[in-house]
Amino acid sequence: MERTMKLSEKKFFLLDMDGTIYLDNDLFDGTIDFLNEVKAKGGRYLFVTNNSSKSTDAYVRKLESIGIPATEEDFLTSTDATILYLQEKFQGRKFYSFGTQSFTSQLREAGINVTTELSDDVDGIVMGNDNELTFKKLEDACKLLLRDIDYIATNPDWVCPTAFGYVPDCGSVAEMLWRATGKRPHFIGKPRPEMITLAMKKFGYSKDESVMVGDRVYTDIASGYNAGIDTVFVLSGEGTMLDAENTDTKPTYILKNVRELYEKIKEK
Structure with a gap:
């Protein structure tokens, strides 16, 4: 460029x-x-x-712990952007939250109707980077994706860096679900x-x-x-x-x- x-x-x-x-x-x-x-x-x-696995408040604490003074105004996360997208496009819809407890709490606090339980009235899946991933979440997502529902994900990153190397990020989990269901999400970040x-x-x-x-x-x-x-x-x-x-x-x-x-x- x-x-x-x-x-x-x-x-x-x-x-x-x-x-x-x-x-x-x-x-x-x-x-x-x-x-x-x-x-x-x-x-x-x-x-x-x-990275949608942490709240903005958690990021503030993270940066302060390594010596960077910060406030919530210093951040924009893919969760923030996803919330804005859901508020604009899917008012009143019920979404299965596929992510960390922090991710689910942020969605709820923003007024998004979310659940972590499999049910017939779920209109879509919203996925974030999930370092609390369980096989039950994968199974729930596969069952929901058999239906014609909306499927939103915060970010397409394959991996998240750590001190020892890398761990799978949201994009890798979405790829795994695509292999099982043939469905890909609409990424926001x-x-x-x-x-x-x-x-x-x-x-x-x-x-x-x-x-x-x-x-x-x-x-x-x-x-x-x-x-x-x-x-x-x-x-x-x-x-x-x-x-x-x-x-x-x-x-x-x-x-x-x-x-x-x-x-x-x-x-x-």
């Missing part, structure tokens, strides 16, 4: 988290310097994550552009002023590309140079890590 402004001129930094500014509980070198520099220049950063366009509108930034930063070409970089903004691909997480070379959604910038990004935004 052709560059619109230099990184040092950007005002709105949309940041993936795991693999971009930290890994598991280890904060990457340069993260605090980068965040402080964005604020010092009068800009804003927003943590944009496809990255790489779709909605999360980014929603964030720019909410905080009043233009496309030229905004940049998406992440470690996955197929979600982070693709979402920025699809939203028409510049992107920074960092090689500190899941993605590799080979990923960047073998995609149609080419990143605007390729950097080693957040430390190198910090150095770039300091340039005159």
